[in-house]
Amino acid sequence: MDILKYFTNIMDFFKLPIWRNLIYGIIFIIVILWLAFVYWTYRDARLRNTSAIFWAIIVLVFNFLGLIIYLILRPPEFIEDVVERSLEIRRMETILDSNISKCPTCGKMVKEEFVLCPYCRKKLKKTCIQCEKPLNLDWKVCPYCKTEQ
Ligand SMILES: [Zn+2]
Ligand SMILES: [Zn+2]
Missing domain, CATH: 1.20.1270 (Substrate Binding Domain Of Dnak; Chain:A; Domain 2)
Incomplete structure (x- = not known):
């Protein structure tokens, strides 16, 4: 079969x-x-x-x-996430405390007195025509030497 x-x-x-x-x-x-x-x-x-x-x-x-x-x-x-977060918070606090700010164009850290962003060449400040101190772009008068801009 x-x-x-x-x-x-x-x-x-x-x-x-x-x-x-x-x-x-x-x-x-x-x-x-x-x-x-x-x-x-x-x-x-x-x-x-x-x-x-x-x-x-x-x-x-x-x-x-x-x-x-x-x-x-x-x-x-x-744990690393927690540590990283606390480091980030501390970094942000440092930025708030000190004279460091962010470039509005590229977002990199720049010092408050910088006239140009060293990374992207964005104009951050103007200089006083008299004493050449860094001034905010919208300031009408220099707060250091009282010169009209
Ligand atoms: Zn920049
Ligand atoms: Zn001035």
Whole structure:
């Protein structure tokens, strides 16, 4: 019987050692992914300044479930972001405090007394015709020497 022979061949096909190897392969990939999840969680938790070891163990034990719990409960920000933000705020405060301002054309930092933007050559100030101090473009009189402009 041809059909019976055909089925026997199919059964033989599934008895090939390739199937067992395939299953081992899949188990291997699952183990690698599992460890990758643990490593990723550990690294992410450390960057967020939260208990990295604790979360790594949670993910090691519960895997996907632990990862989902971690993703829900983890702090929303990286430490570096927080540090960067505070640096940015300090930089802005320095700008407000000191005699540094922004070029209206290119946005680069320029000193208050600059007459030209050194980056884009935009005229920022005029100089007094008498004492040559830097004056705002719309000033009518020099506040240093009282000369009419
Ligand atoms: Zn400029
Ligand atoms: Zn003047």
